[in-house]
Amino acid sequence: MPAQQKKIIFCIAGVLSFACALGTAAAIGTQLWVKGTILCKTGALLVNATGQELEKFIGKIQYGLFHGERVRQCGLGGRPFQFSFFPDLLKIIPASIHVSVILFCTVLIIFALVGAGFFMFNAFGSPYETLHGPVGLYLWSFIACSCGCLIMILFSSEVKIHHLSEKIANFKEGSFTFKTHSEQFANSFWIILVCSLVQFLNALLIRFAGFEFPFSKSKDSGTITGAVDLMY
Numbered sequence: 001m002p003a004q005q006k007k008i009i010f011c012i013a014g015v016l017s018f019a020c021a022l023g024t025a026a027a028i029g030t031q032l033w034v035k036g037t038i039l040c041k042t043g044a045l046l047v048n049a050t051g052q053e054l055e056k057f058i059g060k061i062q063y064g065l066f067h068g069e070r071v072r073q074c075g076l077g078g079r080p081f082q083f084s085f086f087p088d089l090l091k092i093i094p095a096s097i098h099v100s101v102i103l104f105c106t107v108l109i110i111f112a113l114v115g116a117g118f119f120m121f122n123a124f125g126s127p128y129e130t131l132h133g134p135v136g137l138y139l140w141s142f143i144a145c146s147c148g149c150l151i152m153i154l155f156s157s158e159v160k161i162h163h164l165s166e167k168i169a170n171f172k173e174g175s176f177t178f179k180t181h182s183e184q185f186a187n188s189f190w191i192i193l194v195c196s197l198v199q200f201l202n203a204l205l206i207r208f209a210g211f212e213f214p215f216s217k218s219k220d221s222g223t224i225t226g227a228v229d230l231m232y
Helices: 003-028 041-047 051-057 095-124 134-161 164-169 187-208 216-231
Strands: 034-040 058-063 067-073 078-084 178-185
Touching: 003 095, 003 134, 003 187, 034 041, 034 051, 034 067, 034 164, 041 051, 051 058, 058 078, 058 164, 058 178, 067 164, 095 134, 095 187, 134 164, 134 178, 134 187, 164 178
Parallel strands: none
Antiparallel strands: 034 058, 034 178, 058 067, 067 078
């Protein structure tokens, strides 16, 4: 492939990687990871609410990795509450999983920035055949993509398996019991998915630029060597 086309491909990959870092950083600070509705089970059972009456006992909840907001609805109008994961909710949430999600988000940002820098270096500089060159580009893209996948897996397990929304809704609730009525992942969660796909796309762009995947050359050379040995 001509050098000019390689330069364009690496520039595109660098811009995409930098956009991933910015997108992940923005996603961390928002409250748009999960949106849902919470049913005041105790209140609904007391009045035997059904149909439209049940809507008076359904509140809303949304949260991110650090902060969130819920509207407590128990038949007498909505009451909004702000909450923070640190340090308020640490005792009721799976803290190790939650902290791991934040750490992997940080690692994703770091390696997306590193990848962006090295893509630009390969586009305009004179890279070495080491971590400065295509091998490094594959490595940074692979690490960033893996971090994105781990973030989605860990956060999904925290929300769905450990019933995070329900635990938040019942935090410091003495006489009322709340149950998750509906929940779905919001924009920030899907930003992480997009970033993971972009990092995978970057790996394909490196291959499209004419650089073999790591270890593929060594396998080919090993096959050729074996064939030569058989000849003798």
